[in-house]
Amino acid sequence: CIYVKPACKMSRFKxxxxxxxxxxxxxxxxxxxxxxxxxxxxxxxxxxxxxxxxIAFTHDCTSLGSFAVLPLESCGRFSSFxxxxxxxxxxxxxxxxxxxxxxxxxGAEDRLAKLWELPExxxxxxxxxxAATFGPFEARVESLLFHPTxxxxxxxxxxxxxxxxxxxxxxxxxxxxGHEDVxxxxxxxxxxxxxxTICKDNRExxxxxxxPRAGSCTGEAKVYSGLKDSRVLWLGDSNRVLTAGFSxxxxxxxxxxxxxxxxxxxxxxxxxxxxxxxxxxxxxxxxIVFAAMKSEATIHFYELTEKSPYLSQGPHVYRSxxxxxxxxxxxxxxxxxxxxxxxxxxxxTQNAIVPIGYHVQRKSYSEFHxxxxxxxxxxxxxxxxxxxxxxxxxxxxxxxxxPAKYKKTKPKATxxxxxxxxxxxxxxxxxxxxxxxxxxxxxxxxxSRGTPDLTPGGAQGKARTRSPKLLNxxxxxxxxxxxxxxxxxxxxxxxxxxxxxxxxxxxNSFVVNRDRVxxxxxxxxxxxxxxxxxxxxxxxxxxxxxxxxxxxxxxFTFDPFNNRRLVVACEDARIxxxxxxxxxxxxxxxxxxxxxIGHQEKPNALAFHPxxxxxxxxxxxxxxxxxxxxxxxKVAITLDPLREPxxxxxxxxDGKHLATISKDHVxxxxxxxxxxxxxxxxxxxxxxxxxxxxWLDDNHxxxxxxxxxxxxxxxxxDTRDLSTPKSVIATNISPATFIPYYDPDTRLLxxxxxxxxxxxxxxxxxxxxxxxxxxxxxxxxxxxQGIGFLPKVVCDVKRVExxxxxxxxxxxxxxxxxxxPRAKTEFFQDDxxxxxxITWEPALTxxxxxxxxxxxxxxxSLHPKGMKPLSEAPKAAPAAKKFPSYDPNYKxxxxxxxxLLSAMISKMGDKDEEPLPQAAMDGCESDEWSDx
Numbered sequence: 010c011i012y013v014k015p016a017c018k019m020s021r022f023k024x025x026x027x028x029x030x031x032x033x034x035x036x037x038x039x040x041x042x043x044x045x046x047x048x049x050x051x052x053x054x055x056x057x058x059x060x061x062x063x064i065a066f067t068h069d070c071t072s073l074g075s076f077a078v079l080p081l082e083s084c085g086r087f088s089s090f091x092x093x094x095x096x097x098x099x100x101x102x103x104x105x106x107x108x109x110x111x112x113x114x115x116g117a118e119d120r121l122a123k124l125w126e127l128p129e130x131x132x133x134x135x136x137x138x139x140a141a142t143f144g145p146f147e148a149r150v151e152s153l154l155f156h157p158t159x160x161x162x163x164x165x166x167x168x169x170x171x172x173x174x175x176x177x178x179x180x181x182x183x184x185x186x187g188h189e190d191v192x193x194x195x196x197x198x199x200x201x202x203x204x205x206t207i208c209k210d211n212r213e214x215x216x217x218x219x220x221p222r223a224g225s226c227t228g229e230a231k232v233y234s235g236l237k238d239s240r241v242l243w244l245g246d247s248n249r250v251l252t253a254g255f256s257x258x259x260x261x262x263x264x265x266x267x268x269x270x271x272x273x274x275x276x277x278x279x280x281x282x283x284x285x286x287x288x289x290x291x292x293x294x295x296x297i298v299f300a301a302m303k304s305e306a307t308i309h310f311y312e313l314t315e316k317s318p319y320l321s322q323g324p325h326v327y328r329s330x331x332x333x334x335x336x337x338x339x340x341x342x343x344x345x346x347x348x349x350x351x352x353x354x355x356x357x358t359q360n361a362i363v364p365i366g367y368h369v370q371r372k373s374y375s376e377f378h379x380x381x382x383x384x385x386x387x388x389x390x391x392x393x394x395x396x397x398x399x400x401x402x403x404x405x406x407x408x409x410x411x412p413a414k415y416k417k418t419k420p421k422a423t424x425x426x427x428x429x430x431x432x433x434x435x436x437x438x439x440x441x442x443x444x445x446x447x448x449x450x451x452x453x454x455x456x457s458r459g460t461p462d463l464t465p466g467g468a469q470g471k472a473r474t475r476s477p478k479l480l481n482x483x484x485x486x487x488x489x490x491x492x493x494x495x496x497x498x499x500x501x502x503x504x505x506x507x508x509x510x511x512x513x514x515x516x517n518s519f520v521v522n523r524d525r526v527x528x529x530x531x532x533x534x535x536x537x538x539x540x541x542x543x544x545x546x547x548x549x550x551x552x553x554x555x556x557x558x559x560x561x562x563x564x565f566t567f568d569p570f571n572n573r574r575l576v577v578a579c580e581d582a583r584i585x586x587x588x589x590x591x592x593x594x595x596x597x598x599x600x601x602x603x604x605x606i607g608h609q610e611k612p613n614a615l616a617f618h619p620x621x622x623x624x625x626x627x628x629x630x631x632x633x634x635x636x637x638x639x640x641x642x643k644v645a646i647t648l649d650p651l652r653e654p655x656x657x658x659x660x661x662x663d664g665k666h667l668a669t670i671s672k673d674h675v676x677x678x679x680x681x682x683x684x685x686x687x688x689x690x691x692x693x694x695x696x697x698x699x700x701x702x703x704w705l706d707d708n709h710x711x712x713x714x715x716x717x718x719x720x721x722x723x724x725x726x727d728t729r730d731l732s733t734p735k736s737v738i739a740t741n742i743s744p745a746t747f748i749p750y751y752d753p754d755t756r757l758l759x760x761x762x763x764x765x766x767x768x769x770x771x772x773x774x775x776x777x778x779x780x781x782x783x784x785x786x787x788x789x790x791x792x793x794q795g796i797g798f799l800p801k802v803v804c805d806v807k808r809v810e811x812x813x814x815x816x817x818x819x820x821x822x823x824x825x826x827x828x829x830p831r832a833k834t835e836f837f838q839d840d841x842x843x844x845x846x847i848t849w850e851p852a853l854t855x856x857x858x859x860x861x862x863x864x865x866x867x868x869x870s871l872h873p874k875g876m877k878p879l880s881e882a883p884k885a886a887p888a889a890k891k892f893p894s895y896d897p898n899y900k901x902x903x904x905x906x907x908x909l910l911s912a913m914i915s916k917m918g919d920k921d922e923e924p925l926p927q928a929a930m931d932g933c934e935s936d937e938w939s940d941x
Contacts, residue, residue, distance in 0.1 A: 025312060025321075026369060026381060027295045030351060032308070032327040033366045039084045041362035045069040046334045050303075053151055053193050053238050054102030055288050056335030057357040061343045061388070062110035063127060065093070065103050066357055067335065074117055076100045078132045081343060091132035095123055095139050104153045106161075107340070108390045114163055116150025122165050124176060141179050146172075152194055158201045158405055159397035160390035166192040171206055173221050175394050182398060185219050187226055193239055199246035199293065202402050203268075207232065207241040207252060214239045214254050218268055222400060230271040232264060238286035244313060245293035246404075249275070253287035253300060258792060260766060261287060261302055263311075265319055276319045279788050280309060281767045282743055290338040292352050294385050297367075299354065304332050306720055306739045308354070308365070324489050324785045327365065330739045331358045332720060341385045346410045348374055351381060382410040486782070487841060488755055488772055488829060491811065493787025496824030502540050503821045504548045507531040508794055509562065514763065515656045515699040515746055516564035516613055519795025519817040523803060523849070524572045525593060527565065528795065528817055530555060535562045535579060540822060541593040542815070554594035556587050556601075563613045568639075570622045570851045576639075577601075578612040584627060586639065607635050607644045614655050620664035620865060621858035622851035628655040628669070636667075636681050638855045645859050646681045656700040662753065663707055663865065664858065668728070670700045670712055676731055682861060691731020694722055699746035705773050706753070709735075711781070713747035713760060721747055723760065723771070725780050736779040740769065750798040754845050755811050757784065759798065766792045768814070768825070789825065791818050801845045806871050809838055836879040837872050844868035 047069035050056055057066040059081060068077040074096025098118030106112035111127040124141040144150070146167035156162035161176040171192055173183040190209035197204055204219045214233035217226050232252050233239055239254030250266045261280040285303030291313075298311040298320065310323035335357035344350045345366070352367040369381050384407035391403035509529035512518040518529045527539045535558035540548070560579035568574035573589045584605035587598065610631035618624035623639040628651070636646035653672035660667055667679045670693050678689035694700055696715025704710045705725075712724045712734075719742050724734040740747075745762030752759075756773045758781065766789045771781040795817040804810040804826070813826040829841060845868060852864035872878065900908070 027297055027312060027351060028321070028323060029325075030297070030310070030323065030367045030369050031325050032310075033368055034327075035364040035366065039364060041079065041083055042086045042360065043088065044090075044358075044360050044362065046357065046359050050334060051099065052101035052149075053240075053286060054335075055337055055357075057337040057355055057362070058103050058105055058113075059337045059339045059343075059355055060105035060110035060113075061340050063105070063113075063131075064337070064355060064362065065105070065113055065115075066362060067100065068092075074098055074100060074119060075135070076103065076115065078113075078127060078136075080131055081339070092135045093125055093127075093132060094135050094137045095125075096121065098149070101150055102152045104155055106155050107157060107386070108160055108388055114153045114155065116153050116165065116167070118149040120145040120147070120149055120167065122146075122150050122153060122163075122167075124163075141176065143174055143179070143181075146170075148191070151192060154195065154197060156201045156394075156397065157197050157199060158391040158403055159394050160392070161394045162201075162397060164195060164197065164204065166195050166206070168192075169208070171195050171204065171219075171221075175398070177394060183221050183224060185221060185224065185226075187217070188215075194241045196241050196243040196250070198243050200402050200404060201397065203227070203243070205241045205243050205250050205268075207239050207254075214252075216241060216250065216252055216266065216271070218250075218271070222398070228268065228271045230266065230274075232266075232274075233262070240287045240289050242289040242291055244291050244298075247313075249313070251289060251291070251298060253289055255283075259283070260792070263298075263300055263309075263320065276317070278311070278320050278322070279766050280307075281741060281765060284742055285333070288333070288336050290336070290354070292338070292341065294341060294383055295351050295381075297352060299338070299352070301333055301336050302741075303334065305741045306330070306332050307741050308336075308356075310367070322785065322788075324783065326783050326786060328739055328783075329356060329358070329363070330737065332718060332742070334358055340388075342388060342408075342410070344410075346377060346382050347412065349378065349381065377411045377413065379411065384409050486772055486784070488757055488811070489782075489784050491757075491770065491785055491827050491829055493768065493785075493789075493825055493827050495790065496826060500545050501821050501823050502526075502542075502545050502548065504550050505540075505817075505820050505822060506538065506548075506550060506553055508817070508819070511561050513563060513613060514744075515701070517566060517795070518562075518763070519797060520565060520567050520575075521797035521799060521815045522567045522569075522572045523800060525589070526797070526815055526817070526822055527556075527567070527575055528822075529562050529565070534559050535577075536597075537562060537565065537575070537577065539575070539589055539594050544593065554597050556594075557597055557599045558585055558601075559599075563611050564615050566615045566617060568623075569617050569619065569848060572849075576605075576615055576617075576625060578615055578627065578629075580611045582606075582608045582611055582629070582631075584608075584612060584615070584637075603642055605637055605639070605642060607637070608633055614658055616658050616660060616667075618664050618855075618858065619660050619662060619848070620852040620863075621855050622853075624855040624858060626658060626660070626667060628658060630654050634658075634669070634679075638859065640855060645855070646685070648679055648681060648685045649687070657702050659702045659704055659710070661704050661707060663863065665707075665863065666728070668702050668704065668710055670702050670714070672697065676702075676712065676726065678728055678731070682859070689728060689731050691726065691733075694724055696722075698744065701746055701749055703749040703751050703758075705751055705756075705758070706775075709773075709775070711749060711751070711758060713749050715746075718742075719744075721762070723747065723749075723758075723781060736781060738771070738779065738781055748796060750814075752798075752801070752812055754801060754843055755841070757812070759812065759814070761793070761796050763794050764792055766790075768796070770827075787825065787827070789816065793818050800848055802847075802849075802869075802871070804871070806837060806842060806873060807834070807876070809834055809841065811841065833879060833882060835877075836882050837876040839872070839878040839880050842871045844870050 065078045075092045075094035077090035096117035096119050100117045103115040113125045116122040121144040123139040126140045148168035151166045154164045163174045163176050165172045169188040171185040188208040192206050192208045195206040204221050206217045216230045216232045218228040233254035234257045237255040242251045248268045252264045259282050261283040263278040265275040283302040288301045290299040296313040300309040306329040308327040311320040314321050337355045339353040344353050349368045349371050350366045354365045356363040386405040387408035391405050509531045512529045520527050525541050530536050530538045536555040538555050558579050560581040563578045565577040575587045577585045585601035588602040608629040612627045612629035614628040616626045625637040625639050628634045632650035634648040635644050638645045655671045658669040669677045674693045676691045676693045677687035680688050694714025695717045698715045700714035702712050708728050721740045723738045725736040726734050745764045747760040747762050750759045758771045761768045768787045770784045772784050793816040798814045809829045809831050810826050816823045846866045852866045
């Protein structure tokens with residue numbers, strides 16, 4: 010018989026060395042400080058560029074057409090910066106040659122492009138001697154980009170044309186036209202044979218592909234409809250192009266294209282709403298894409314894959330405390346490979362240049378990790394400009410990044426000048442490429458990588474070449490890679506009437522419970538639509554039953570212990586309590602069950618007690634903060650009046666304390682039963698747009714708000730000391746306040762805002778800074794106007810579901826659920842699911858709580874009957890180890906063979922001194938032989 014080896018079961022989970030790469034922000038001592046970037050950054054450029062030796066960046070210098078240049082490893086405080094000056098208008102873009110670290114091209118609003126050969130010792134003072142000038146063009150220079158494989162070939166886009174120049178002979182070779190408007194961005198194919206552009210084209214952004222030497226457009230596609238800037242990036246030598254732009258709804262979007270099929274994009278990823286232009290970076294060695302938006306504080310991390318989802322988002326999204334003004338990626342030959350650093354970005358902010366390294370965690374960095382660092386482009390041109398112009402194509406040679414495989418080259422001598430001085434060897438000459446023997450590509454510079462003598466504390470700050478020490482740890486978490494999923498369309502409620510826009514942004518315009526959802530509608534009389542989750546499908550828009558409040562709605566909420574009770578605060582200073590009929594609304598209700606009357610001006614915030622039934626807190630524009638016994642319809646407690654209207658309030662999980670955040674930016678903690686005064690006060694977020702508050706445990710809470718620069722923030726506070734937040738996370742710029750939801754079972758904090766299409770998630774770790782750690786965000790397919798989470802009991806544990814939410818979209822109500830990827834889903838994941846509180850049953854009555862009693866709800870297990878727990882699953886056979894453990898008795902095959910031979914020889918004895926048997930035999934002499 011023939012034995013057939015069973016096929017191996019393929020893993021459902023994508024394996025990648027770079028998926029868990031984490032960002033590491035260099036310490037402030039390694040930053041370039043005391044910058045003044047200014048606010049006049051009105052171009053599509055990145056405003057900062059880097060070579061293996063230098064960085065160039067926009068700076069508010071005294072000269073209009075200038076920019077600053079420093080050695081790459083410079084850091085510290087600077088009272089002045091070396092300048093490169095020569096333009097008469099604002100510098101819009103610059104780019105370093107990939108083969109000559111000191112060769113820099115710049116373009117400006119004066120319609121000129123200039124080529125700069127930086128001095129070998131670095132720039133000091135003002136450098137104003139360009140090596141070449143190109144132009145003038147019809148309009149300002151938008152972008153510049155050197156050819157990726159041919160020496161001294163430069164692309165320049167200005168107005169409606171991309172021009173290709175021979176830098177050495179200062180001659181324009183090709184002009185790629187056919188654009189209907191300004192070319193905002195262009196990018197070379199990895200081997201330089203093709204070129205992609207993106208252009209406005211009458212309010213529609215078009216992507217075009219060109220063969221520059223043939224002068225022909227080989228393909229085009231409509232990519233975006235928004236008016237804002239867009240970018241294009243050719244992903245190395247592949248047939249894929251990545252574009253970044255804006256939709257009509259101002260959502261920033263990444264779109265991946267196959268150049269062989271331009272009719273339809275491969276995939277699209279939404280980054281959220283933004284006000285700044287996009288910036289794209291790609292590391293071909295690791296297949297990592299980075300996307301960031303100017304004026305935002307987030308860096309998105311994606312891995313390029315061959316199969317769906319094609320752009321796989323990494324779990325770590327870097328969020329800076331300040332907004333980006335620009336960004337650059339350092340060439341791969343300059344990263345710190347002995348620290349596991351696979352990419353280094355330079356973030357340009359208003360006042361500093363911040364290095365951000367992306368590292369892959371390894372147990373030890375004492376050895377070079379070849380699997381992380383494949384051979385990379387050597388920095389040597391593959392061909393001359395003339396060869397490329399004649400039609401040749403070539404790939405760059407590769408060089409190892411292993412420090413043990415290259416020699417430290419001595420600095421090359423400079424040529425003597427007839428006048429007795431020295432002049433650097435011109436990098437424009439194709440005979441002086443960077444030496445391939447050094448992965449830093451700096452053999453043509455002086456000692457210390459061309460760094461000038463910078464003394465500490467001097468006008469030039471100080472230069473360092475050492476990398477910061479990394480923390481050799483990666484956080485372990487079960488929830489780091491949670492996945493979001495949209496629920497099936499059959500569960501949606503469609504044809505929702507037009508939504509109200511008069512509900513304050515800090516209040517609820519959408520609430521949910523296990524049975525139904527409620528949304529404020531744009532109908533006269535402050536009407537609220539109530540829709541049953543058990544009745545999905547299309548609504549009859551001509552006859553939608555509502556709750557008619559006769560006054561504009563300010564806020565509303567469901568009773569957590571009575572799914573049929575909805576409490577609504579209205580502009581007429583009255584709080585209406587509605588009782589929804591069993592099975593849902595069948596006709597419009599015009600009279601509530603009863604009113605709660607106690608405010609003199611409109612109430613704008615409501616919050617039910619989490620433990621006691623029928624206990625409600627309300628706050629209004631009259632400054633009054635009241636605690637109601639809803640059963641008796643009377644005010645039970647009146648707290649001290651507030652100086653400013655309230656943004657939001659929340660009861661603590663044990664129900665003992667009430668936290669508030671108001672427009673005076675003060676957080677107040679009340680113990681309503683013991684005092685009408687706040688027991689704790691502290692400063693909240695500085696922004697004035699709005700805020701929300703949520704408790705994490707009995708002593709910690711999170712406030713979602715805004716910074717002074719309108720960046721949305723999440724601030725973690727210890728209620729025992731509100732003087733300063735324990736941690737502040739800056740996310741992005743948006744007018745909508747984050748709506749937070751915290752799951753105490755998984756310790757996950759979910760946040761999203763009105764008008765967003767992304768749900769962010771953070772894991773709360775009480776003993777590890779920054780305490781709120783990023784987990785994988787979920788990008789929704791459309792914008793939502795509100796979001797609410799359901800109790801844990803609705804989750805399907807058989808598919809490892811840990812949370813479920815309901816989204817209110819423009820015309821529909823849609824569900825989304827979050828899961829933890831697991832291999833053995835046939836078992837109950839008892840390491841994830843702890844006993845959960847029965848939040849839909851009260852622990853005590855309002856009267857009992859008011860008398861001073863405390864109680865907590867009981868807990869139940871989510872373990873389904875008949876489902877075996879994971880802890881009792883049979884243990885898998887241990888996998889074969891790739892490398893054997895250390896064993897003092899371990900012997901290699903050669904050692905075993907030698908030992909066996911030695912034993913055999915020992916057993917046979919030493920026969921070397923004994924004569925051979927044939928020596929004792931008689932034989933004939935040689936002369937006795939005859940031919941006969």
